[in-house]
Amino acid sequence: MKIGIGNDHSALELKAEIVEFLKEKGHEVVDYGTYTSESCDYPVYGEKVARAVVAGEVEKGILICGTGLGISLAANKVKGIRACVCSEPFTAKMSRAHNDCNVLAFGARVVGGELAKMIVDTWINTEFEGGRHQRRVDLLMEIEERN
Ligand code: RB5
Numbered sequence: 001m002k003i004g005i006g007n008d009h010s011a012l013e014l015k016a017e018i019v020e021f022l023k024e025k026g027h028e029v030v031d032y033g034t035y036t037s038e039s040c041d042y043p044v045y046g047e048k049v050a051r052a053v054v055a056g057e058v059e060k061g062i063l064i065c066g067t068g069l070g071i072s073l074a075a076n077k078v079k080g081i082r083a084c085v086c087s088e089p090f091t092a093k094m095s096r097a098h099n100d101c102n103v104l105a106f107g108a109r110v111v112g113g114e115l116a117k118m119i120v121d122t123w124i125n126t127e128f129e130g131g132r133h134q135r136r137v138d139l140l141m142e143i144e145e146r147n
Helices: 009-024 042-055 069-075 089-097 113-124 132-146
Strands: 002-007 028-031 060-065 083-085 103-107
Touching (some): 002 009, 002 042, 009 060, 009 113, 042 069, 060 113, 069 083, 069 103, 083 089, 103 113
Parallel strands (some): 002 060, 060 103, 083 103
8 A cells, every 4th residue: 555654743753663664564655754853843744645645646644743633633624634543453443444534643642653553554454344434424524515
């Protein structure tokens, strides 16, 4: 799978771990930055990855900031994005199975490297179940259209 990844300064080390993990699993990773530990603004990177997902440059996105909150909020402002903050594998699994989440977010100040890898692995390997969940996702996206 081709995956876009983005982060702010708080998540530089965890991002590197996740990129390595994804590559070991055979995925292609596009890194949208930030690339240094200099303090930066998470909305910039949340939007970059979100736009790449919507444009089809990458299939899915992964975003990491201190908490996962700010960067997911930024991604969710882009039409077509369903970004979910997941701090454990169960939520990560359900975000795919029921919500067809296309951008995963988590916090470098919340989860450690091993837990983050479990979250990523679960999320990437879970398919959307469709059926009644498709109707609900459609309703969700209609809110975007109306507002
Ligand atoms: C940066 O200090 C921090 O605010 C950011 O990484 C993130 O946690 C925001 O939601």
